[in-house]
Amino acid sequence: MKKILFKIGLAFLMLVLYLVLANIMYEKYFYRQDLKESDAEMLLKIDSLQFTSDVLYFAESSNATLADDDTCLLTIAQMIDSLSPKKVMAIDHGAIHAKTYKSLIENIKDDAKVKTLIVTLNLRSFGANWIHSKMETALMKANVMYEQIPPIAKRIKLAFNGFDNQNDQMRGHIMEDHWRHDYIHLPDTFPYKNVRAWDNAVGGGNVLNFTTPNGDWDMPRIELATSYIKTYAFTIVPSSNPRIKDFDEIVEIAKRKKLKLVYNLLAENMEYADSLVGKALTDVMKENAQMLIKRYTDKGVLVVDNLSAVAGKEFTEKRWTSEHYTQRGRWTIARNVANAMSIK
Amino acid sequence: MLFNSLQFIFFLPVVVLLYYLLAHKYRWILLFIASSYFYSVFYFPYVFVLYAVIIIDYVCGLLIERSEGRKRWWWLVISIISNIGLLSYFKYTNFFIDIFNETAPFVHISKHIKNLDIILPIGLSFHTFQSLSYTIEVYRKKQKAEKHIGYFANYVLFFPQMVAGPIERYERLGNELRISQRLSYENFSHGLRLVLYGLFVKMCIADNLAPMVDEVYQAPESYYSSSVWMAMIAFAIQIYADFYGYSTVALGAARMLGIHLMDNFKQPYFALGIQDFWKRWHISLSTWFRDYVFFSMGGSRVKTFRWIINVLFLFAVSGFWHGANYTFIVWGILHGIAYLLDKGVSNIIPTQIKQLKLFSIISMLVTFAVVVIIWVFFRAKDLTCSLAILKQSMSYGIEANKHLQVSCIPLSMLAIFVSLELAIINTRFDNWLASKQISFRWAIYSVLILCLLLFSGIKSFPFIYFQF
Numbered sequence: 001m002k003k004i005l006f007k008i009g010l011a012f013l014m015l016v017l018y019l020v021l022a023n024i025m026y027e028k029y030f031y032r033q034d035l036k037e038s039d040a041e042m043l044l045k046i047d048s049l050q051f052t053s054d055v056l057y058f059a060e061s062s063n064a065t066l067a068d069d070d071t072c073l074l075t076i077a078q079m080i081d082s083l084s085p086k087k088v089m090a091i092d093h094g095a096i097h098a099k100t101y102k103s104l105i106e107n108i109k110d111d112a113k114v115k116t117l118i119v120t121l122n123l124r125s126f127g128a129n130w131i132h133s134k135m136e137t138a139l140m141k142a143n144v145m146y147e148q149i150p151p152i153a154k155r156i157k158l159a160f161n162g163f164d165n166q167n168d169q170m171r172g173h174i175m176e177d178h179w180r181h182d183y184i185h186l187p188d189t190f191p192y193k194n195v196r197a198w199d200n201a202v203g204g205g206n207v208l209n210f211t212t213p214n215g216d217w218d219m220p221r222i223e224l225a226t227s228y229i230k231t232y233a234f235t236i237v238p239s240s241n242p243r244i245k246d247f248d249e250i251v252e253i254a255k256r257k258k259l260k261l262v263y264n265l266l267a268e269n270m271e272y273a274d275s276l277v278g279k280a281l282t283d284v285m286k287e288n289a290q291m292l293i294k295r296y297t298d299k300g301v302l303v304v305d306n307l308s309a310v311a312g313k314e315f316t317e318k319r320w321t322s323e324h325y326t327q328r329g330r331w332t333i334a335r336n337v338a339n340a341m342s343i344k
Numbered sequence: 345m346l347f348n349s350l351q352f353i354f355f356l357p358v359v360v361l362l363y364y365l366l367a368h369k370y371r372w373i374l375l376f377i378a379s380s381y382f383y384s385v386f387y388f389p390y391v392f393v394l395y396a397v398i399i400i401d402y403v404c405g406l407l408i409e410r411s412e413g414r415k416r417w418w419w420l421v422i423s424i425i426s427n428i429g430l431l432s433y434f435k436y437t438n439f440f441i442d443i444f445n446e447t448a449p450f451v452h453i454s455k456h457i458k459n460l461d462i463i464l465p466i467g468l469s470f471h472t473f474q475s476l477s478y479t480i481e482v483y484r485k486k487q488k489a490e491k492h493i494g495y496f497a498n499y500v501l502f503f504p505q506m507v508a509g510p511i512e513r514y515e516r517l518g519n520e521l522r523i524s525q526r527l528s529y530e531n532f533s534h535g536l537r538l539v540l541y542g543l544f545v546k547m548c549i550a551d552n553l554a555p556m557v558d559e560v561y562q563a564p565e566s567y568y569s570s571s572v573w574m575a576m577i578a579f580a581i582q583i584y585a586d587f588y589g590y591s592t593v594a595l596g597a598a599r600m601l602g603i604h605l606m607d608n609f610k611q612p613y614f615a616l617g618i619q620d621f622w623k624r625w626h627i628s629l630s631t632w633f634r635d636y637v638f639f640s641m642g643g644s645r646v647k648t649f650r651w652i653i654n655v656l657f658l659f660a661v662s663g664f665w666h667g668a669n670y671t672f673i674v675w676g677i678l679h680g681i682a683y684l685l686d687k688g689v690s691n692i693i694p695t696q697i698k699q700l701k702l703f704s705i706i707s708m709l710v711t712f713a714v715v716v717i718i719w720v721f722f723r724a725k726d727l728t729c730s731l732a733i734l735k736q737s738m739s740y741g742i743e744a745n746k747h748l749q750v751s752c753i754p755l756s757m758l759a760i761f762v763s764l765e766l767a768i769i770n771t772r773f774d775n776w777l778a779s780k781q782i783s784f785r786w787a788i789y790s791v792l793i794l795c796l797l798l799f800s801g802i803k804s805f806p807f808i809y810f811q812f
Binding site: 015162 | 346348350353387461463529547786789790793794796797801802804806
């Protein structure tokens, strides 16, 4: 028995030795390559920008997506920077959400220069359509690289599937399940009680009667309408919504790190939502937005309400839902954020 | 639960520890709970599909044993229909719906059926086949019906091999599960060695080759033929490393519990012909089809023409077992044709020539080349893609503009793997290592652990055979 215990002890010691050795080698020779492969180079960005800027602007693609005919090529963060006496820099990447912001913010050190964080509060990111999107696996993988653990531990987590890496089919199945069963706060008289029923009815064409001049179904318009339903028809349940949990935790982290926090509730295309689907949908969107504004204002966050601030024509995407704005739309949002920050 | 997951790294030691702490009479409960948990991690509701398989075949087994004559046959038919029915529903429904939708317009049917939102329970093809082998054996009176549903459930559920085999027979696994295993250093060390080697093979070989293969298969027309060939060979190694890696971890995990699973591979790429290949590749499936399908069709005792048809049918079914796609059927049929040709040619070649070393080397290379080419149908998403790959592999790449970039990491890992496989010819990794000096053993452990830590693929590719 003693011999076996000795062997086990020795093996354990060897394993620790391997881990230390591997960590040194990994950090020196391979870590940067893995950051690149995991699409997690924002970590390098936050490591440097936190010491050179006063304000960090965390955003998805809304920050830097431009319209083809824009003459002003500034991002929203650059616009805020130009409107503010403080140095504002962006930490942004397409399709990221609060869970990524949270992990990145954890990397801000106590002696960092940055004192204010602006975080985009994207209404769409609270819906099942985004929460269970196929992009989630890649995002969660990158998230592992933002964790504050030794580099070799990050590698082990990636290699041994230590993150949410469900396959696309499973994510689609879960999303469908939410569409079929999630409660939406709609008038009692409203004929559809869930996304699937609503989507099927509108997708069938007869509900909205979108037709082309020839009398055929206007399929692009019908598909856009169903896309709005699948994207925005949800009622946020704070107790179970993972995005709420992430944004709540960001509040706690900011408090702990003594950082001023601004939530920038992004503009959605309310005009399109209204003209394509109708008041039932815009009411649900507004109700969710109001809930978020109240929740985070109560928690001491400065929430800038941009939900209806941008006109429909200032959205660059006409065929799907997004928060991509023309220069006029970006300036509107930047001004609202800069004004709110200077007032508070 | 995946073998290459942090969950499994913690799960396995806990189960092994509890297993040996418990008295033998309670171990089946532990294994049942552990296996159910292991499976439910994939998708909880589907553990009930497995329970359904267990209950049906447990009851059918008992009833077959108690019945006589025609009744016995009927209980077997019920078991077969239930298992194949479940498998067909989950695996083939959408495939047949697609066929209906594609062919309906030709016969003037305007109806379009929507695909069902079905997720295939992981490894369903494996556990239905394993469970079916039990009822068939009971019917053939080669196996007594199991009275204890717990032991029978563990035979179907046993977590190391439940999702991708080896497909065990009750005579072997069922009876091993009944034996009161005692903690032994030998079992433990052999088991750990197999787990370590299996993880190395899966994570350092298969997962490092997968991105290269994916890259070429996504757009074969962009690559020069040399690159296409590299991807074809890389896939042959990837699928072997993937499945062999899984099976080796399965063997290791079971061995830690004192249970010996059958070897599912015997270095198939060293095979000297297609017949030989099928004696070395996925042995548990080949023997299943041989024992329960081929022999039922008359085996080799039928006339030559009938035998040829039987062989082709068997390989086609085996291909279809792998997946609901035409590509798998073509893959199976091509293997059937290669098998028949090999059989025909080997009857003509004189024994003196067969004994030449040069002949063996040429046979091995030809077999490998044939298998590599046929794998294209297994990997490609559809027949069009398969043909595009094959066409590109034979073209001079007039329209191609890309070479496949191969980094030194996959090549280095491959060099280590091939060296080890050459060293363990005619034996197995754990047994080979057991015969070596402690310093040599630790040198090998060190290499494998450091490779796993530093060079394992981080793109997280699921085990290929899980989808079957």
